[in-house]
Amino acid sequence: MTFTLEPKVAELVQHGQTAALLIDAQELLSKELVEMALCRLDRAVSNGTLRPDLALALCSEIAAYRRIVSYQKGKIAQGQAVARSWKDQQNG
Numbered sequence: 001m002t003f004t005l006e007p008k009v010a011e012l013v014q015h016g017q018t019a020a021l022l023i024d025a026q027e028l029l030s031k032e033l034v035e036m037a038l039c040r041l042d043r044a045v046s047n048g049t050l051r052p053d054l055a056l057a058l059c060s061e062i063a064a065y066r067r068i069v070s071y072q073k074g075k076i077a078q079g080q081a082v083a084r085s086w087k088d089q090q091n092g
Contacts, residue, residue, distance in 0.1 A: 023072055030065040037061045 004010075009022070041058045044050040 023069065023076060026072055027069045030069050033065045034062050037065070 037058050041050070041055070044054055044058075
């Protein structure tokens with residue numbers, strides 16, 4: 001699963017504006033998607049249908065959902081640092 005933000009939203013996120021709300025929503029969505037993947041894994045184990053390729057796919061899916069939030073948090077921190085630097089240059 002991949003997603004891209006609209007350019008204006010991406011710019012706001014990079015500058016730390018609305019970042020808290022967006023990252024909270026992304027984190028909630030990612031947690032739900034992880035929970036769904038874990039349920040699929042549990043169901044496959046219970047049914048005896050878990051294959052190595054399915055296990056790997058579900059683990060990769062879970063890791064990807066978690067990376068989404070981690071990546072966005074990093075971009076937000078980067079944007080906030082640039083905004084602070086810019087503000088310091090304007091004031092200093």
